[in-house]
Amino acid sequence: MILFLGFASGLPLALTGGTLKTWLAREQVDISTIGYFSWVGLSYSLKFLWSPLLDRYTLFKVGRRRSWMMATQVALMASLFFLGTLNPLNNLSLMAIMAVLIAFFSATQDIAIDAYRREILSNQELGLGSSLNIYGYRIAMLVSGGLGIGMVGNEFWPITWGQLYFLMAAIMGIGLLTTFFAPEPKLDSPPPKSLYQAAVEPFAEFLRRPGAAYILLFVLLFKLGDALAGALLQPFYVQMGFTNADIGLVAKVFGTASSLVGLFFGGIAIYYVGIYRSLWVFGILQAISTAAFAVLTFTGNALVPFAAVIVFEDISTGMATAAFVAFMAALSNKKYTATQYAILSSVATLGRTFFSGFTGDLVKHLGWANFFYACALIAVPGLLMLIGMKKYHTDEALDS
Template identity: 50%
Template sequence: MTSASEPAAVWYRIYFTRRILGAFFTGFYGGLPLLLTGSVLQAWLKQEGVDLATIGLYALVGLPYTLKFLWAPVFDRYRIRHYGRRRGWLILTQAALALALALLAFSQPALHPILLAGLALLVTFFSASQDTLIDAWRRESLSDYEQGLGASFYVNGYRLGMLLASGGGLILADLWGFTFVYLLMAAVMLSGAMVSLILPEPEEAGHRPKRFAAAVIQPFIQFFERQDAWWILLFILLYKMGDTIAGQMSTPFYLDMGYSKTEIGAIVKLFGFWATLIGGFVGGTLILRVGIYRALWQFGILQAFSTAAFAALTQIPPQLPALGAVICFENLSAGMGTAAFVGFMASQTDRRFTATQYALLSSLMGVPRVLIAAPSGWMASSLGWWWFFLGCSLLAIPGLLLLIRFRNWLR
């Protein structure tokens, strides 16, 4: 395994290995279907005259992303003959996802809303399954040293897939309609199965479970036998909590400060998107050099300061250079922090049960976004924007302090 002390000429070559490039491309195909059952589907429903109450209910089709750990043991226990445990399931899932998107393309939202909901649920089921398999493949294909860099390539690929499906999808829908968009995305998704054919199948570590019951139970037993198991779960819950809660109220904040929707779209969405990508690549590179322990500390502190920078915006009149600087700082640090965080989670899974354990940890990672961030609007209106963002930045402290407990084995 390469060490962080080796010269740049050695570790730089990791960027071009089939495993690291595979992390990027699998991330792209993982992010592609996410918003096709979110904002793009909402736009289609609105265009077809579906009422807002019904559109809101379609958010329930995203449940498989939260519950994916329930069927993840299937992927740990069984393997597809001739193709392997990870690659075989991935090819099968991506082909099924392409078919589900093609069927969704020919649905009629206004005439058959229940059928549309069923097809959208099928898309999210296969999409969540694909996410589980991609995470398992990345964990088992990369060494612990490469997890942070692999995570940064994966996350950036994921964001590009989301951008193509959402931004590109809406533009193309204006030109050729939503049926064309979903058929096109189905074709792109099918190309993912072709890419998966050339991915290297990771070697199985130890013996995979011989019975399905063992595949369900053993991942949890193995994880909670660790001395710091509960502290690891608490750390995953806390590390990006302040950043997540602050992000939940960012758009109302920009509007409250007097920025126009055009300015928000141009600076926050477009400029910020590229800053996040750069942050991911920079973060992955720095993790190679300083290690995951120091990276979690340094990037976590940067995240806290970037959240506090929003409080500084409340003290000045609307200025685009100031907004751009804060957005650049926040998105760069968020991209770096996410790379280290995803790399940390991957390194905490046992290679025999990667699919189940990572699905559980990533579901827990979503708790701040779904539940804890729910009262963020009440917090902002009660405290005011200055104290709200200052408080969110201080929420980084508990997660950072937990790192001290992991110092001996994480370094």
Template identity: 45%
Template structure:
């Protein structure tokens, strides 16, 4: 194996995840913020636009049908790529149909179709997450996670910022038809990606009936020693990161920065910093392994929050803003790459879709819950003390690190499956 930190990104099974990550991220804004902008331009009642937030429910409930994607295999391209291709085709067709409608005339139909698109998109996420966990050896999991995140972020820029810019020059229908065709082009990546090794064997060993489909993945996971403690670790590892990021935009505006400053630095430059961080994190996992990378990420995520403490004390200093945003997003991206690699390592190949959906859902729940009290904390403590306190959010994860990611010895099968 090459000692280079970057050569891992040129491997077929890693590089392919860039396109799959893009495919995964493209539909999100098209049923969210971009669709809301289209409805606003058509003078749709703001109350109805707010109700359209419900179309995102499939993303939070995907663990409910994830077992079916472990149980059944599409009749082409293999166990995982077959489902990826199927969902991509359905997404492309649905986006093309959505682009042929108009909010002022077909609002109810668009709502139903947006919900269907979110369902296909969540289903695609399930199988791409499973594919990524199965196709990557442990040494490449960090790099694969990084490439997925980079592709996902680029897709969100495309279907978010780029779509909005295009809508100033082209009809909304043309924008959505273009996005639908771009979604269809993503199928080319699926053909180029290799099917995970032993995929057929894993399918044969997987669930054979409905009872096994639903219960076997959960039984397999919860009979492991320390299974519940691992779930706690999954929920708290990025707690400090979640606390720091919950109110970043209000924080910067409250300091006196303009919306343009926030958009260009926190959003655009922050995105670049996150991408760089995930690529460094992927290379770090390849170099140090998952366990040691988690240690590095845990401390960097925590102490990078202190940059916002300094910014809160310095006030609207543009140079300090750039430095704080760069450091926070760089460390956050690094931590994401290492942590996704860890989540992938927890999954049994027979039930990857279900188990990864469970773990990623818990991670999302913890992020939502962590953001809930932040406004009250800021009101009571002020910005400097709030961001100081957010550093303590890393303590539970660091305390659990020696058990699930020991630094001085390889993880045992009972602690890191």
């Protein structure tokens, strides 16, 4: 169940991110404009603003969490279908508007699913549950990213970009079916009785904690370099001369398989050595793997170096993500799950949704190789902040 909900959460992301940018790159849209398209996902970083609504209100009788999940999943299916009817050459502005709407519905779905996962799982199950969620998430990104991109123009089963979005709208039904059969979590305490209580108390409780500002800054910085580098990977592959089939097979299929391996070993490492040590080791590997993309600027469209870099990066990032998601989940108070997790994940996604909007301009000024080196260096402050993190976090897994 957690696996399939993770799938539903991950499917829309590439469709407003890497897949959409690949479509734009194939249509010769300017690289700066493609970079600005990262801003369509700002909802992922602003979702804390409306997350109290999901803690306070139940839309219909299937339950508080499930009703929001169902509503957003239906909205996503309709929006993805409509986006598939558009063309970048004639409807670029309307495509941007639709992408913003899809990201909004997707971010709202994430609030509900993250809260559901935190409430349905015990503290002991968080590590495994987080890994299963990310497994589903990564598989969905493979389906909407690599496999989808690889099918566009493929000689065996050729489809257009629009038809790809029609197909993804239908596949989104997997999430709707899962939500329909999933049980509603049992509450340890009653939900907020007013919107004021739902909106103010989660923020106040978190900000009263020692080192709250330090924790939020760490959450922003830990994956910032990785997020900036990832924002333009699809256009980078196109400019390096890789075909849709190359990108689909190597970057997505091999990459997703490598991510799953990384998540598996990351989950084991968290269990045995704790979150703190895992964040250190995996964070360092994540930064090195970001810099490794610069190698491809020297090797061009050779497939062996491409595959090696992809496998290294996705294993490293998968392990770092497993530790990072477990860290954020452990910070959330179950009484305010939706809002507090939304706060943390909103801050964490600022790199992907806001700062990544400037990456196209950075590439123009620095070139691809220096851009990836810079992204690796940006990871250093977040790693150094781990030195002071232990005194602000009392979770036993972190102190292991």
